[in-house]
Amino acid sequence: MRYEESVIEGRNAVFEAIRSGKTIDKLFVLKGSDDGPIRTIVSKAKKADTVISYVTKEQLDRMSQTGKHQGVIAYTAAYEYAEIEDILEAAKEKGEDPFIILLDGIEDPHNLGAIIRTAHQAGAHGIIIPKRRAAGLTATVAKTSAGAVNYLPVARVTNLSATIEELKKEGLWFVCADMDGELMYNLDLKGPIGLVIGSEGEGVGKLVKEKCDFVAKIPMFGQVDSLNASVAAGILAYEIVRQRMS
Helix, strand or coil, X not given: CCCCCCEEECXXXXXXXXXXXXXXXXXEEXXXXXXXXXXXXXXXXXXXXXXXXXXCHHHHHHHCCCCCCCCEEEEECCCCCECHHHHXXXXXXXXXXXXXXXXXXXXXXXXXXXXXXXXXXXXXXXEEEECCCCCCCCHHHHHHCCCHHHCCCEEEECCHHHHHHHHHHCCCEEEEEEEEEEEHHHCCCCCCEEEEEEECCCECCHXXXXXXXXXXXXXXXXXXXXXXXXXXXXXXXXXXXXXXXX
């Protein structure tokens, strides 16, 4: 189990990490810094489609553990990401229709970890998360998943809408969770399926929601607006399990 999440500081160390092919979750660069070494690091990071944030010296100083960041800090993933093909292959090996959970804007690492844990127990074949505005596979996520991250492939993509379009070509259809939808018990959730869960605050984004074939509503009777994202994921995942077993 790899639960170590590395913070890499300094130009040479960050350059070598990127050059060696390490998965960089996020790269933080001093705003306005444009000398040769920084340009090289940024160029290589862009080729690897790394998420880059330009921040102030004060922000870098706060993030720094060594005090010697030299204008650049990288966070590496605590765990390796899978490819979408790995997820589809996992379903094929089990002789099952693919069951994939896609997360749109889940930024809380505890929620992501809890969803990975539930998805694994519900028999999902993998999880897909976006690269931007979302939690990555940090040490907190790995620990909260209670080890499930060792068994469930997690893929990270640049564009969730485009990924849905590609997976539709593989025969999957998609259902997303939203209060404006059809009661989940009235939907046929069998067959090759992608379940899309959005953040508590924003829900599923408009572009992603438009790509979904169905919108499912979880019955709620309380006075608060919504359920925690990991709880919503669990309820819908197990409705899919119930229908698959019936």
